[in-house]
Amino acid sequence: MADLVVGMAKSVVEGTLGKAQAAIDQEEKLRQSAQRNLVFIAGEFQMLQSFLQVADGARLQNVVVKTWVRQIRDLAYDVEDCIEFVVHLDRRNRWWLRLLQPVRWVMPCLAPLQLDQAVDELDQLKARVEDVSMRNARYSLISDSGSRAEQQPVSDGATAFNRLIKATWQGSLTQLLVDTECGDDVGVISVWGTGRGDLGTTSILWSAYTDPRKNFACRAWVKLGHPFNQDEFVRSLMAQFYSDTCHQEEEKEILPVEKMKAGQGHLLDEFVRYVKEKRFLIVLEDLSSMEQWNTIKTFFPKRNNGSCIVVSTQQLEVASLSVGHPYHVRQLSTEHSVYAFFKMASQLKGENNPPDSTGKKVAAEKWIKDHGLVGRESAVKDLNIICRKEAFGVYQVMSVWGIAGIGKSVLVKHLFCQKILRSRVYNKYAWVELSHPFDLWDFCRSLLLSFESQYLQASNAKHGTMGSENPVAECREMLRFSCFIVIDGLKSTEEWDMIKNELAYDQDNRTVIVVITTDERIATHCRGSKGPLTYHVKPMEPEAALQLFNEKSMMETSEFSVLEELLSKCGGIPRVIVEIAGSIARRRVRIKDRERYINDNFVQELETNREFALLSGLFYWVQSYFRNCPDSLKPCIFYLSIFTPKQLIRRRRLVRRWIAEGYSKDNHDKTAEENGEEQFSNLLNQSIVQKGSSVVLGATRMVSCEVNGFFREYIVSKRMEENLVFELDGSCAPTTQRTGRHLVISESWVRDEIVYNSIDFSKLRSLTVSGKWEKFFISAGMKLLRVLDLEDALHVEYNDLKKIMKWFPRLKFLSLRGHNEICQLPSSIGDLRQLQSLDLRGTSIVTLPASVTKLEKLQYIRVGTTTPTEAPRLPVSRLSHYSRGRCHLVGIQMPQGIRKLTPLHTLGVVNVRSSGIKIFLEDLKKLTQLHKLGVSGIDKSNRKKFWSAISVHTSLESLSVQFDKNSSQGCFDGIALPQNSLRSLKLYGLGEGQLSKLITPAVSGLSKIAKMNLEMAMLKKQDVNSLGELSELCILRLCFQELEGDELKFCTTAHCYEVNSYLKLKVLDITCSSVSGLPIVFGLKTMKELEQLKVEWSSESSDQFSGLKNLPELKEVLLNGSHIETSDCSVLAEDFSTNLGLGWI
Secondary structure (H helix, E strand, O other), rough: OOHHHHHHHHHHHHHHHHHHHHHHHHHHHHHHHHHHHHHHHHHHHHHHHHHHHHHHHHHHHHHHHHHHHHHHHHHHHHHHHHHHHHHHOOOOOOOHHOOHHHOOOOOOOOOOOHHHHHHHHHHHHHHHHHHHHHHHHHHHOOOOOOOOOOOOOOOHHHHHHHHHHHHHEOOOHHHHHHHHHOOOOOEEEEEEEEEOOOHHHHHHHHHHHOOOOOOOOOEEEEEEOOOOOOHHHHHHHHHHHHHHHHHHOOOOOOHHHHHHOOOOOOOOHHHHHHHHOOEEEEEOOOOOOHHHHHHHHHHOOOOOOOOOEEEEEEHHHHHHHHOOOOOEEEEOOOOOOOEEEEOEEEOOOOOOOOOOHHHHHHHHHHHHHHOOOOOOHHHHHHHHHHHHHHHHOEEEEEEEEOOOOHHHHHHHHHHHHHHHHHHOOOOOEEEEEOOOOOOOHHHHHHHHHHHOOOOOOOOOOOOOOOOOOHHHHHHHHHOOOEEEEEEEEEHHHHHHHHHHHHHHOOOOOOEEEEEEEEHHHHHHHHHHHOOOOOEEEOOOHHHHHHHHHHHHHOOOOOOOHHHHHHHHHOOOOHHHHHHHHHHHOOOOOOHHHHHHHHHOOOOHHHHOHHHHHHHHHHHHHHHHHEEEEEEEEOOHHHHHHOOOOOOOHHHHHHHHHEEEEEOOOOOOOOOHHHHHHHHHHHHOOOOEEEEEEOOOOOOOOOOOOOOOOOHHHHHHHHHHOOEEEEEOOOOOOOOOOOOEEEEEEOOOOOOHHHHHOOOOOOOEEEEEEEOOOOOHOOOOOOOOEEEEEEEEEEEEOOOHHHHHHHHOOOOOOOEEOOOOOHHHOOHHHHHOOOEEEEOOOOOOOOOOOOHHHHHOOOEEOOOOOHHHHHOOOOOOOHHHHHHHOOOEEEEEEEEOOHHHHOOOOOEEEOOOOOOOOOHHHHHHHOOOOOEEEEEEEEOOOOOOHHHHOOOOOOOOOEEEEOOOOOOOOOOOOOOOOOOOOEEEEEEEOOOOOOOHHHHHOOOOOOOOOOOEEEEEEEHHHHHHHHOOOOOOEEEEEEEEEEEEOOOEEEEEOOEEEEEOEEEOOOOOEEOOOOOOOOOEEEEEEEEEOOOEEEEEEOOOOOEEEHHHHHOOOOOEEEOOOOOOHHOOOOOOOOHHHHHOOOOOO
């Protein structure tokens, strides 16, 4: 019996081992299968990527090809989702779970194994990839792409030759011998042929050499040897000189050979005498290098007697350099492509006076009268200031750039007319609008016409419209005067290089060239080494846009809400505003209906209605920009339609979402964060996103932005074509056509569960909710969701968070910012293993669960409960939307073990004291990638340990510290801030006199500070003086309760003399709760770059300003909570207008 039991046990064990081994083998085979499929898919996508990189616009116009490309895009999305799933599979071998799969029908709670799901999904994707490739072969979509011969790269010589052709005119070498300018030197003509050998060149040279019309006393033709022999060179020249002399003197009986023998002893002396006294023509054949030419030049002294040397060379560079700049080019033979380089006697010689400019002045006066500035006065003022800076030097370039239709040409033309009417610096004025394709010949003709025209600009010149044989050369002569030139419509750096090399390379007068372009890269290139003085023309402010609309429409609408929305969609682009205003002005009846129709069908109406034909150039530019911008930027642009019109978007929120979506990625040179910031800057430069304020913040980065209304409307009109974003807005009917990768639930949508459940969520990657939150928004079908942004949602509950953690395991971005109803996070937050960004700022969460330390991919944690400061809250006024509100973030308690979160670069606000001083600071030391840190709970017991912990963070750029009450005395004794990295510093709860101790040579780490937020009980005079010494400070916010002395004076003195201070400050924000008043004084040498001044104080205070006239760049003065006497209003207005108006010349 015992044997039977043992035998049965052996049998069961053997069967179990067999099944276990089979399960292990199956697990391994499945993983290998997944690996093979991934390799195959990667190879196929490499080929597809190669096609997409070379596919031109013409081929993509084919409807079949376009459909196929969209199928590739959708397939790529699906493959990316699957790969992410595979990469993040649990690597542990859970073969034992496979043994339970046969009983799933009994135990339905057992979920399918993730590995099985991944393998099945990869098998399906492999089949789809194969089908896409077969579809290409079936329809012959790219069959000829690989067989096309690659275009050979154009050599530098060929490029230079092509440019020469544009600037040449035909003539004969014989005529050149008459026209060549000698000056103080021997005239030089260089002949260069583009063909091989000397085909055609010799016959041209010989024809000119033997022509008797130019009377040369002696002639010589020398074929240069290699290496060059000076004695043989002189001997050959003298033999031919003697031959010519003998013929001229008719000494038939004396042969040249005999004369050479007679003068053999002093041959060199004879050569020197000949070249000094006689008029000669010398042809040098086969000049090979500039070194050889420089040697030959030493044989010929500077004598202006009509002598000439003709050089023949096969080297383009030698041909141009041997003549010297500036040179002319003439084509001598079209059959053999032979060109001559030379200098010509000036056609303008003796013309010392500029042409009569009376006609241009009349035209300028009329233009300014007919084109009044509306809302652009400050822009023209800025242009004039830059132009003045440009004039302090020789040959300056000023670049003006901005998007199409933004008003660049109008602004520059105002400047152009003002220079004509007021300036005494320039002798000549010209405005040229470039035609394309660019032709240097036509450009120079237009430039000459504009110089001489009585109009502001002349029409583009065509061949034969002027008498000048060579307009390029004549333009060089004209530029000897001090000129003011505008070049409008530059489209490439190559165009500028050609203009610069041929016309502007060595001008030594006060010529200013203004270049107008739509491309920042071109604008910067034109400036070159001359520095960053370029001017970016930006969209109009809303008030200015309304003023422009009213002026052009010549009427005021009574339905302001419609007009406000319509102007918002115009995006501050003057061309769009003017065209819409003109359309409405032409409708004498039913004006309101016309406004509503344009507003409701904005892009379609502007694109298709012939009434708006003048906007075709703008739409062409937009389409061209979207087509040619970097591929990585295109999804970022379409992603902007997620946000509502005029919605303020935090820069960091947008960039973090791009990273989560995979639009901003790591590469070899930069992190995903850096690439995201660069992409944001690109959109900002093109005015696709724009700042809420006109102030330029220099080295600091803007906090929030909004999408330009015009670009948003354009993107929204195209987004469904790309199957990217769909929105629930207003009242919607159920339909199966709502699908996409990004869902936006607007505040105005009627929360209809039936409509919501009809949506296909299988491809959804992001969900953005505004307004009321509903529980049914969480759907089990959102398996691929990466981004959940609830920042603008209302009434999210704790139970909702538990469902979110359960159903959305692939989340990379989660924002609950501002939800103060949320007091805690579920411990299941640790299951979101792919989470990168967690924003809990403004919630009521005071501690994070320990499971957060499992989130090893977490890069960004923003936490902290918002509470008001101890200072009394200031009253809200009509300008309160400008005030930031003086609130603190109370730090939360962090769990032990955050050192595991090694990718973390943003952390705050953390309460150091409640998190455990020793444990937290030890963890903090290990987070070496931190760029931004915010802490609270710093007191006497932990401050030294804290400063020591952060001193090792060499990448820290932003630091925020809140000191406990009565704990800041001596807080900066012996501290060391991070070296050379810190850009932003915020200090709250500073004690009296502590700030001046921080800003001392003994405390390093403040040399690159660009932004400071300071809150203190008392602001002392020494503090103000110390802050003025920070050379890179750009933004300063001061919040204090008491002020030392009876005035706040920004004026630093040394040895009884005022010195320069606050050199780069652009924004000054002052908040004071003192009831004793706050006179503010600005010295003569302070804040020369200040653009925005904000002042906020209690209602009992009265304001007094002194020295505003000393702030030349001031653009905005924002007052909040002040009590202004009526009698003071006119004084303030007059003082402000001195800085904000047009009091300039």
